[in-house]
């Protein structure tokens with residue numbers, strides 16, 4: 201398999217060996233925080249190794265087109281998360297208007313009663329409401345664009361426990377903020393980026409009426425643009441910085457895995473993965489990689505090194521070319537030069553719901569069509585990924601079938617190795 205990540209970020213960046221003179225003794229192990237776009241993704245994130253998850257309710261989080269959680273689902277999510285001894289945070293990070301205030305007050309009170317561990321806030325009015333009405337821990341969202349220690353201190357003194365820093369910061373700036381501010385710091389380590397300051401952008405609203413700051417972004421920065429002169433309707437002139445087109449607005453995806461040792465040594469409390477709109481396959485794969493890498497670092501910091509299978513897994517989920525963004529302060533371009541489309545991921549085919557060790561068969565809940573004779577691989581929550589061919593298939597009534605075309609149908613197949621419950625079956629690329 202080709203490992204595109206190294207190409208994307210440069211071979212120097214792909215070295216994970218920290219400078220031993222730079223090691224902070226007893227550096228605390230950061231939390232791994234994953235997106236939970238719906239209950240199934242929440243389960244995947246936690247089962248594959250996240251310490252905490254963040255979600256949006258039906259209102260007031262910045263993902264209006266995500267599945268998001270109803271109030272009943274929030275109770276279910278809190279119970280599931282806490283039963284595993286992990287944490288769950290609610291995104292309430294819209295920029296509120298006057299008409300939102302009463303409903304926000306009700307929602308924040310509900311969240312406290314439901315038992316969420318913290319709320320993510322960017323708006324000063326929502327922060328004031330949360331402080332006045334609840335004892336919820338407050339995390340300042342990246343939407344608040346904290347880029348300096350004065351701002352971090354300001355929010356900390358206002359009662360925020362944690363600050364999610366803007367993505368547009370270097371390692372040195374993060375360390376400086378850490379040195380001046382006692383609040384917990386959280387940074388994004390993986391996922392899509394905006395060309396505007398962490399989403400404070402008017403592009404989508406201006407072009408389509410759908411406001412990114414109300415959770416309705418149409419990702420207009422990814423579109424391919426042409427120039428039209430007002431009297432020449434239907435004539436589209438190319439817009440190009442060079443022969444490949446225009447790319448200033450089309451950001452690569454962030455991946456700080458190659459900088460993980462440095463990220464940990466910066467002393468941040470939480471490493472966040474972006475992607476409440478992404479698939480179960482993405483959440484499970486990315487969480488598993490960062491879990492393994494963080495644990496490997498703390499098992500032996502001085503001999504920590506990159507593993508090819510981590511990079512290969514990050515290359516299998518849907519993504520644009522990766523960049524280490526602003527973290528290294530190296531000024532390398534973060535835009536994509538040739539396409540606005542993400543790389544296709546391995547098709548996600550199903551979730552292992554049961555494994556019978558006597559018959560060496562697994563029961564798969566279908567998520568994408570698969571057929572007898574197909575080559576598949578199993579991504580397991582803990583064990584190694586393995587590949588095999590589907591030799592035969594039976595439906596829930598035990599009848600032999602040749603294909604599984606129906607969503608969520610249960611299919612039993614023979615497996616060549618014991619397979620963990622909640623493993624993801626996907627096409628072998």
Ligand code: SF4
Pocket residue numbers: 393394395396399400401402403404412417418419420421422
């Ligand atoms: S249009 Fe692009 S830059 Fe603007 S908020 Fe949406 S994703 Fe971010």
